[in-house]
Amino acid sequence: MRSLQLLAIQYAYENVRFWRNSIAAFFTVALPILMMMILCLLFGSQQTVVEGQPVYWSTFYVPSLSAMAVIGACFTNIAMEVSISRDRGLLKRYRGTPLPVSILVCAKLVHAVVLGFLLVICLIGVGVWVFDASVNGIQLSLFVVALILGSITFCALGLAVAALIPNAEASPAIVQAVVLPLLFISDVFLPMDNAPAWLQWIASVFPVRHFALILQSTFHPILASDIRVSIHLFVMAAWFAIGLVVAIRYFRWEPRR
Numbered sequence: 001m002r003s004l005q006l007l008a009i010q011y012a013y014e015n016v017r018f019w020r021n022s023i024a025a026f027f028t029v030a031l032p033i034l035m036m037m038i039l040c041l042l043f044g045s046q047q048t049v050v051e052g053q054p055v056y057w058s059t060f061y062v063p064s065l066s067a068m069a070v071i072g073a074c075f076t077n078i079a080m081e082v083s084i085s086r087d088r089g090l091l092k093r094y095r096g097t098p099l100p101v102s103i104l105v106c107a108k109l110v111h112a113v114v115l116g117f118l119l120v121i122c123l124i125g126v127g128v129w130v131f132d133a134s135v136n137g138i139q140l141s142l143f144v145v146a147l148i149l150g151s152i153t154f155c156a157l158g159l160a161v162a163a164l165i166p167n168a169e170a171s172p173a174i175v176q177a178v179v180l181p182l183l184f185i186s187d188v189f190l191p192m193d194n195a196p197a198w199l200q201w202i203a204s205v206f207p208v209r210h211f212a213l214i215l216q217s218t219f220h221p222i223l224a225s226d227i228r229v230s231i232h233l234f235v236m237a238a239w240f241a242i243g244l245v246v247a248i249r250y251f252r253w254e255p256r257r
Contacts, residue, residue: 010107032069040131062127063215069119078158087168156243163250
């Protein structure tokens with residue numbers, strides 16, 4: 001019970017600390033919603049035919065940008081916040097307090113996951129009520145499972161990248177250099193069906209595309225495929241294991257000298 005109380009207190013602190021950083025809050029929270037509104041205003045009313053059924057493009061943008069929101073909350077936010085806190089000496093001071101290290105790490109991860117889920121709910125609400133995105137036949141249980149697996153995967157990868165970032169000044173450039181190219185080649189903003197085969201192969205190696213595609217396939221029943229869903233889940237689980245191993249092996253509490 002005391003561990004849960006400590007976790008709740010530290011989570012509340014992480015939440016207050018996040019919202020007081022207006023720049024981080026904007027890029028993590030407002031950017032996915034703003035991107036969806038722009039894309040849906042430009043292309044959301046257009047229709048495409050999938051297996052003989054017309055589908056609004058907004059139906060594809062909602063799960064795709066939900067993936068972007070989760071990645072922003074769980075990967076970008078974690079990697080940058082941890083690396084900056086380490087260089088400022090905050091992690092070193094935390095380690096010298098009676099607060100267990102496991103509680104500190106869990107509070108950061110729980111905050112990122114909860115924030116990602118809230119963003120997904122906001123994106124679905126805006127997409128359905130404003131841009132007529134369809135949720136008929138959504139596989140809710142598999143959609144939630146994909147969100148949970150994607151959240152913990154990108155949290156682990158965020159900690160892994162934070163462990164490899166040399167200093168706080170380099171963290172924004174390194175994190176964005178990793179995330180932005182993958183978002184553009186991973187079916188998040190535009191379909192990659194007509195992209196060169198080598199570019200699709202590169203995208204298929206990383207978890208971003210698999211996360212976006214599994215959310216799309218569980219959000220709209222026409223795109224569902226048991227084989228593809230299994231592959232997407234397996235790839236994300238593999239990247240979770242890689243991120244966890246790298247984070248445990250190379251994580252540092254003090255800035256590099």
